[in-house]
Ligand code: SF4
Ligand code: SF4
């Protein structure tokens with residue numbers, strides 16, 4: 346095509362007209378509270394529609410740090426790793442979906458040395474199922490994608506192990522399989538697949554359980570220290586808790602809009 | 610004609626190579642479809658047996674995308690109109706509970722090695 350001044354001006358005119366109808370900011374980089382589809386924003390896939398499935402506009406998790414004891418944390422981690430065939434590899438190549446870290450590490454920017462009761466407390470952490478997830482945007486194969494109900498899913502079949510998502514996730518929520526995980530799984534659960542060498546994995550908010558009408562496994566055993574529900578529904582447990590108590594999120598300043606909330 | 614001998618020799622070599630597969634197989638036993646262990650209680654599969662024989666790989670591929678990417682967990686059979694749960698381990702392998710006596714039989718004899726079982730856990734006939 347021969348681009349001359351006249352055709353360029355025509356094109357530019359059209360573009361300006363277009364952007365005045367739909368501003369560039371929302372077209373390119375919306376996320377979070379904005380519209381949920383945009384060019385630079387992750388495209389979204391369908392969520393289960395079946396009769397039994399639990400449905401939500403926006404799934405979120407609330408962790409009550411005052412009710413959370415180390416025993417409950419241990420139970421939650423065990424049930425998660427057991428139901429999802431997460432291997433226990435006792436080296437740096439460890440795979441984790443749900444784990445604990447010191448409060449001062451999980452909330453580095455919100456801690457100071459005099460928060461004595463909090464800083465050393467083990468804090469449960471997992472994938473935040475961000476509303477504006479950088480891991481989805483960088484995944485070249487779309488193995489990582491987001492559903493309409495907010496869950497950031499992985500299509501393990503499609504992951505090529507490039508680990509862009511691990512570099513993009515600011516929370517270290519993803520693990521890479523450096524080796525075949527099967528020898529490190531004590532009792533393999535027949536109903537859930539294992540992963541293979543060269544594939545990344547993480548918590549999926551128990552998508553497979555929601556599809557069958559169950560709450561996430563960790564929430565179920567948490568003795569009320571965790572809640573799971575629909576942020577879009579003002580009457581949901583999570584909204585009631587967030588309305589009543591003070592809550593924080595991990596690295597909110599990054600704009601990823603994490604959907605795991607911690608009650609303080 | 611130049612080099613008649615060389616041309617004829619070349620032709621002969623060519624014909625021998627071309628027909629190699631045919632005469633190499635003379636006397637070999639013809640391919641026999643392997644005997645598969647059929648499920649004891651189930652009367653039919655999610656689709657007709659004939660269709661499953663040729664299309665199961667396509668079906669499994671579609672099922673994978675239905676569950677993982679579209680969030681569809683119900684499959685409506687065109688064969689008997691029933692609804693099935695879209696799941697390799699919870700539907701297929703509940704009937705075909707011995708991978709070695711079912712899947713492997715055909716795959717081995719055709720030298721096909723699908724990588725399903727690298728992740729999905731194969732039942733070993735204990736009928737979970
Ligand atoms: S926590 Fe990390 S892996 Fe999870 S959605 Fe956010 S960026 Fe992605
Ligand atoms: S490692 Fe897998 S999930 Fe992560 S960016 Fe690469 S292909 Fe996507």
Ligand code: SF4
Nearest residue numbers: 425548550551561563
């Ligand atoms: S929501 Fe499910 S997958 Fe995620 S940490 Fe809890 S039990 Fe594990």
